[in-house]
Amino acid sequence: MTGQTIFSHFLAELGVPFTPGFADSRFRAMSFKSLFGMQQLLKSYGVESQGLRLADKKEISSLAAPFIARTSRGLVIVTSCGGGSVGYVTQGMREEIPLDRFMEAWDGTVFCAYPEAASCEPDYKAHCLADFMVKFRNIGLVVGGILLFLYLFITSGLYSRFSTVCLTLMNIVGLVLTVMLVQKSLNIHTRAADRVCRVLQEGGCDSILETKASKAFGIFGWSEVGFTYFSVSLLCLLIFPQWTNYLAVCNVLCLPFSFWSIWYQKFKAGIWCTLCVSVQATLWLLFFCYLCAGAFHDIFPLRLEFFVLGLTYFTVLMGLNRLMPHFHVAD
Numbered sequence: 401m402t403g404q405t406i407f408s409h410f411l412a413e414l415g416v417p418f419t420p421g422f423a424d425s426r427f428r429a430m431s432f433k434s435l436f437g438m439q440q441l442l443k444s445y446g447v448e449s450q451g452l453r454l455a456d457k458k459e460i461s462s463l464a465a466p467f468i469a470r471t472s473r474g475l476v477i478v479t480s481c482g483g484g485s486v487g488y489v490t491q492g493m494r495e496e497i498p499l500d501r502f503m504e505a506w507d508g509t510v511f512c513a514y515p516e517a518a519s520c521e522p523d524y525k526a527h528c529l530a531d532f533m534v535k536f537r538n539i540g541l542v543v544g545g546i547l548l549f550l551y552l553f554i555t556s557g558l559y560s561r562f563s564t565v566c567l568t569l570m571n572i573v574g575l576v577l578t579v580m581l582v583q584k585s586l587n588i589h590t591r592a593a594d595r596v597c598r599v600l601q602e603g604g605c606d607s608i609l610e611t612k613a614s615k616a617f618g619i620f621g622w623s624e625v626g627f628t629y630f631s632v633s634l635l636c637l638l639i640f641p642q643w644t645n646y647l648a649v650c651n652v653l654c655l656p657f658s659f660w661s662i663w664y665q666k667f668k669a670g671i672w673c674t675l676c677v678s679v680q681a682t683l684w685l686l687f688f689c690y691l692c693a694g695a696f697h698d699i700f701p702l703r704l705e706f707f708v709l710g711l712t713y714f715t716v717l718m719g720l721n722r723l724m725p726h727f728h729v730a731d
Contacts, residue, residue, distance in 0.1 A: 401692075403420030403421070403423055403424040403458050404420070404424050404662045405423070405424045405425075405427045405428065406468070406475055406477065407422050407423055407424070407426070407427035407438060407441060408420050408423040408427070408511070409489055409530065410438075410466065410468060410477055410490060411423055411445070411479055411521075413465075413466035413477055413479060413489065414447065414466060414513055414515045414519075415515065416445055416447060416515050416519045416521070417447075417456070417519075417520045417521060417522065417524050418520075418521040418524070419521060419527040419528060419530075419531050421527070421530075421531060422501075422521065422527045423521065424633070426441055426444075427441065431669040433614075435451050435468070435475075435511045436451075438511070439451070439511075440643075442513055442568065444522055445515075445519055445520065445521055445522070446515075446516060446519040447513050447514065447516075447518060448513070448514045449511060449512060449513040449514065449662075450511075450512055451509065451510070451511045451512075452509070452510050452511075452512065453508055453509050454508045454509075454510065455508070457503050457508055458467075459480065460478075460506075460510070461481055461482055463478075463482055463510060463512065464512075465478050465479050465481060465557075466478060466479050466511045466513075467510050468510065468511035468512075469488070469506050469510050469511075470506070470507050470509040470510075470511075471505040471506050471507070472505045472507075473490065473500075473505060473601070474490070476488040476489065476490045477489040478510075479494070479710065480496075481499070484498060484673045485497065485498055485499055486498075486499055486502040488502075490535075495698070496523060497546070505528050518677050531533070532583055534680065543614045549638070551654075552638035552639060553568065553638060556637075556638055556639070556641045556642065558641060559638065561693070562623050563689055563692045563694075564641070564644075564693060565695035566685075566689045566692075567637060567644070567686065567689045568634070568637060568638075568694065569689065570638060570682055570685050570689055571630050571634040571686070572634065572681055573631075573681070574626070574629075574630035574679060574682040574686070575627070575631055575634060576631040577596075577675055577678050577679050577682065578623060578626035578627040578630055578679060578729045579627060580592065580593035580596065580675055581605070581609070581622075581623035581626060581627070581676070581679070582621075582623045582627050583673050584597075584605055584606060584609055584623070584675070584722075585609050585614070585621050585623045585624075586724070588727075593605070593675070596674050596675060596678070597673070597674050597675060598674070599674045600672040600673075600674040600677065601671060601673075601674070604606065604671045604672045604673045604674060604686060605673045605674060605675050605676070606667070606675075607671045607673075608665065608669060608671055608673035608676060609621075609623070609670060609673070613664055613668070613669070619721065620717060620721055621724070622661075622676075624717060624719060624721055624724060626679050628713055628717040628720060629650075629654065629713065630715045630718055631716070632709075632712050632713050633650070633651075634648055636709060636712070643705055644690070644697045645694065645696065645697065645698060646698050646699070646702075646705060646706045646709050647690070647695070647697060647709070648687075648690035648696055648699075649706065650697035650710075650713070651686050651687055651690055651707065652684065652687065654683055655683060655684070655687060656683065657680075658680035658683055661676055661677075661680050661682060662677070665677070
């Protein structure tokens with residue numbers, strides 16, 4: 401169990417019971433991120449500590465790990481020091497380098513902590529209960545969503561035809577891809593999205609999302625448009641399967657954008673966004689699914705339901721665009 405800051409990582413190495421959310425919030429609330437401030441925080445956890453400046457750097461081998469050392473790369477948590485190498489934690493990652501290289505980067509300053517058996521986070525049990533309830537809420541949301549999806553998928557009869565099963569799967573794939581694009585547009589980086597983006601070109605997705613062309617009319621991000629399209633289409637398919645022919649029309653209206661997107665990446669930007677290309681491929685796979693399902697029959701004359709569907713796309717896009725700035729993560 402670790403958090404996101406050096407303070408929570410240090411508590412984990414010390415073996416002091418803590419909750420990541422509370423520990424990280426206390427550390428981030430510090431006006432100045434200093435060793436003195438960390439010393440005061442540790443006192444509230446029942447841990448005594450002190451900062452030392454070693455005149456002879458070789459004395460590091462006599463210190464009991466873990467302790468914090470100040471280096472040219474910033475503060476690191478030394479977890480082991482012996483056998484000619486130093487193991488340390490930096491930004492949550494464990495690394496190991498030869499002792500002589502560490503000596504060159506280290507300025508001789510260390511911060512040692514001395515936890516006791518009774519050392520513990522204030523109100524630890526209450527914080528653990530709060531964390532459990534958050535996890536329970538998240539799990540409940542996922543389980544509830546899956547059960548609701550299965551109920552609608554079965555009661556709407558989508559399971560009974562191969563073409564409608566494929567339509568459902570393609571909309572889910574498109575929704576997942578556009579969620580990743582939305583996250584990237586918000587500077588929220590995930591391992592899954594980064595792995596996908598590396599398939600065609602390293603950093604291509606981030607570069608494309610930084611261009612002016614990533615926004616329609618300079619306001620609506622194409623990632624928002626994609627998320628709106630796939631989310632509304634999936635819900636409509638599950639709740640109103642009789643509107644499948646109108647979903648097919650909306651799909652056809654989106655296809656010209658795929659040509660422009662590929663042209664722009666190939667000839668204008670000279671950069672490939674794997675997520676963007678995958679979304680365009682999904683749109684075309686959806687088209688063939690609609691074609692196989694016979695969804696292009698009895699479309700005309702267009703009835704009120706088609707315009708209600710269009711209004712739903714429009715309203716969801718407006719709402720999403722209004723909410724997006726509130727979730728943007730600063731660089």
